[in-house]
Amino acid sequence: MTVRPTRVLILTASYGSGHAEAARSLATAFEARDVEPVVVDHFRELVGPVFASVSRAIYYRLLRHAPWLWAIGYGLGDRLGPDSPFALGVPSLGRAPLARLLATLRPDAVVTVHATPAAALAGLAAAGHSVPPHTTAVTDYVAHSQWMARPVDRYCVAAEEVRNEFVARGIPPERVVVTGVPLRAAFSRSVDPVAARLALGLAPHRRTVVAMAGTQGSLGRLLDVTRALLTVEQPLQAVIVAGRDEGLRGRLAHLAAGSSLQVTGYTDDVATLLGAADLLVTKAGGMTLAEATAAEVPLLLYGSLPGQERGNERFASRAGIALVARSRGELRRLLDRALGDPDTVERMQRSLCRLRRPDAAQHVVELVLEQIVARRRP
Numbered sequence: 001m002t003v004r005p006t007r008v009l010i011l012t013a014s015y016g017s018g019h020a021e022a023a024r025s026l027a028t029a030f031e032a033r034d035v036e037p038v039v040v041d042h043f044r045e046l047v048g049p050v051f052a053s054v055s056r057a058i059y060y061r062l063l064r065h066a067p068w069l070w071a072i073g074y075g076l077g078d079r080l081g082p083d084s085p086f087a088l089g090v091p092s093l094g095r096a097p098l099a100r101l102l103a104t105l106r107p108d109a110v111v112t113v114h115a116t117p118a119a120a121l122a123g124l125a126a127a128g129h130s131v132p133p134h135t136t137a138v139t140d141y142v143a144h145s146q147w148m149a150r151p152v153d154r155y156c157v158a159a160e161e162v163r164n165e166f167v168a169r170g171i172p173p174e175r176v177v178v179t180g181v182p183l184r185a186a187f188s189r190s191v192d193p194v195a196a197r198l199a200l201g202l203a204p205h206r207r208t209v210v211a212m213a214g215t216q217g218s219l220g221r222l223l224d225v226t227r228a229l230l231t232v233e234q235p236l237q238a239v240i241v242a243g244r245d246e247g248l249r250g251r252l253a254h255l256a257a258g259s260s261l262q263v264t265g266y267t268d269d270v271a272t273l274l275g276a277a278d279l280l281v282t283k284a285g286g287m288t289l290a291e292a293t294a295a296e297v298p299l300l301l302y303g304s305l306p307g308q309e310r311g312n313e314r315f316a317s318r319a320g321i322a323l324v325a326r327s328r329g330e331l332r333r334l335l336d337r338a339l340g341d342p343d344t345v346e347r348m349q350r351s352l353c354r355l356r357r358p359d360a361a362q363h364v365v366e367l368v369l370e371q372i373v374a375r376r377r378p
Contacts, residue, residue: 180357
């Protein structure tokens with residue numbers, strides 16, 4: 001008789017690149033343990049492709065043109081929680097198709113890397129459905145109530161400070177584990193900065209700044225960052241990553257022409273990029289913070305969006321891993337400080353060393369496999 005391999009369902013969502021990146025990293029880590037991962041985009045495959053496309057377009061439009069409105073919605077979501085009748089049914093989206101998927105796929109465990117599928121699966125469990133062990137991997141450095149769906153067997157969070165907030169808000173402490181945000185295996189390997197700079201076509205021994213704003217570069221303020229870098233008097237070189245926005249890339253390239261600033265588009269090799277950096281200037285996406293922390297690169301945060309990014313920003317500044325600029329003038333001053341004050345850099349690097357968890361994906365996988373074994377015991 002053929003024995004079915006252990007199978008884990010990973011539920012993600014295509015709102016921002018961080019959730020999908022966490023799902024891919026977990027899938028790779030499960031495969032390394034001879035476990036079959038099945039990655040499903042909850043909104044596109046269970047709710048419906050039209051809903052996914054329209055809602056994603058609205059989400060990005062809000063972030064670009066009315067971020068204050070997104071901030072209000074994010075704050076209300078935190079106040080209401082996933083079980084509130086005022087949540088307009090959003091936490092139950094895709095619940096019935098998810099039940100059918102579980103019956104067909106019969107996974108040994110489920111890992112959710114987005115709050116909505118976590119709430120949908122928890123809703124099935126609360127309604128009396130038999131569900132596999134459920135782990136949710138939180139991809140931000142924020143304790144937002146939408147991540148606190150119940151019942152969930154285990155919550156994997158980014159840092160001890162986040163765990164404390166989950167527990168303070170009523171989640172049993174034995175269910176909350178500090179693992180870090182799941183990252184690809186490349187962040188577990190040390191990167192020689194000289195080799196990384198040479199691979200990127202940079203001078204091997206010059207101070208290097210990397211600036212990025214996620215996959216959708218236009219959601220950040222990279223034009224401001226480029227202008228500020230052009231005024232820095234200290235010798236430096238920089239890589240400005242425009243993401244998938246070719247129009248922005250063209251504007252940045254025109255602005256940086258003739259300087260030591262190199263403009264590039266989307267790259268999948270973030271580990272090498274950060275390995276080359278002495279400083280990362282970025283907005284505070286959860287995955288970006290996790291990658292920078294794993295690479296031990298000090299951060300200068302600028303242009304973070306309202307909502308989860310501002311929460312991540314507060315965490316990073318309080319944890320001592322980042323400086324935060326709120327204006328163009330402050331950005332320019334803090335660039336000088338980050339590049340010219342060794343004491344500031346040393347303090348940030350000590351904090352980064354304390355927080356880094358490059359093996360987060362492997363840690364989550366170990367915890368899930370433990371759950372599977374425990375469930376199979378007679």
